[in-house]
Amino acid sequence: MTHELLDRALIEEATKKSGLIWVRGGGLTSGPDAGRAAPDRPLWHVWHDGAALLxxxxxxEQPLPGLTAGDEAVVTVRSKDKGGRLVSWSARVTELAAGTPEWEAAVGELKGKRLNAPDGEAVLERWARECRLVRLEPTGATAAPPDGSLVRRPVPTAATTRRDAPAALPRLLLKRRKRR
Incomplete structure (x- = not known):
């Protein structure tokens, strides 16, 4: 019993403190990869009432592939300081229906953590109309650390990183400094 309580405390504290969790859902239900296991995805979340809310x-908003109500998911929590794995735990996936008291409490917590919402205060109406609210509730003990490397190819995305500076930029910056 003590071991279970310690695992529960570790899961809660680590997940609360991390702004990002890695989640691997069950199988994909549509598209060319239907039936295959969903890849691990980094997702922002809020810990509320004993579960991670997404x-x-x-x-x-972030994609939630493979997270279907009634399925299981594996959550990996990283260290906020070093970025390394702290703990992995299995979760039961449930979806909260818009307008219910549970949904209202959950979106109240999520709204405070959502950065750069394009519609400001209207975000709650948009979430109710167009988004899914998923609750990941721990089901038991933590998972053992994996053997070997977990290196994987990144998931294909349209997002880009910063591009190289134009070749003329250093000359332009140096001219400004000489004028001063």
């Missing part, structure tokens, strides 16, 4: 699958 909002997504709507325009401008």
């Amino acid at each position: 909002i997504g699958d709507g325009p401008g």
Whole structure:
């Protein structure tokens, strides 16, 4: 019993403190990869009432592939300081229906953590209309650390990183400094 309580405390504290968790859902249900296991995805979340809450699958929100109500998911929590794995745990996936008291409490917590919402205060109406609210509740003990490397190819995305500076930029910056 003590071991279970310690695992539960570790899961809660690590997940609360991490702004990002890695989640691997069950199988994909549509598209060319239907039936295959969903890849691990980094997702922002909020810990509330004993579970991790995720909002997504709507325009401008994070995708939640493979997270279907009634399925299991594996959550990996990283260290906020070093970025390394702290703990992995299995979760039961449930979806909260818009307008219910549980949904209202959950979106109240999520709204405070959502950065750069394009619609400001209207975000709650958009979430109710276009998004899914998923709750990941721990089901038991933590998972053992994996053997070997977990290196994987990144998931294909349209997002880009910063591009190289134009070749003329250093000359332009040096001219400004000489004028001063």
